[in-house]
Amino acid sequence: MSSVYSDIGLSTSESRQTAVQQAAKTGSSKISQADFLKMLTTELSFQDPTNPSDNNEMVAQMSQLSMVDGINSLNSTVSDLQGSVASSESLMASSLVGQNVLLQTPIAYNNGTGIAGQIATGDSGASDITVSVTDAGGQVVYQQSVAGSYAGDVPFAWDGTDMKGAQCPAGNYTVSAVGLVNGMSQSIKTNTYGRVSSVVLGNGSQETRLNILGRDGTIGLADIMQVAGG
16 A cells, blocks of 8 residues: 555655654754744645544644734744833943942942932931041041931041041942931941943943942942932
């Protein structure tokens, strides 16, 4: 029977199996959507008229083709979205150059004009707060006490001079705070502003990063708590 079908140009299960095995020896383990469609149409054109392909099997193959097409479209959409997000981040980050941003760090760079930031007393608040500014050598160059009770984020500013009124040299300084919380003396978290000096543009796999004046390393956009302007 096989020879009869072969004589009239039709394939049998044996001949199709042989063709598939030969293709497997020379072809790749991965096929494209076009390759899959070509295989499907070839199977239809060479099927045995006395033993056609099962309808359920054909529907399953078509579903697989549709799924592959959908995945390819989704990948393309995601890639376009990543590009748009990266462009938006780059545009926003570029506008931050020269601006002061609030960061979750007590260390800030004094370029001769001082340091500003916030004392995070929280909802419970604090009273009788003392703010100290320490240089890189661990010496307290400035200290100020403020009477009264405060809650939330309390702003502070240091003009860059020591307790004798002399201008402190440029460099990194640490701001610390101590106050009474529920009647107990304890340290209070401080956040400081830094000036954005430049931007390291990101791409689809790497986020946009910011360089802060006087600080080593970079920060991400998510690290910014507040933008205070120039």
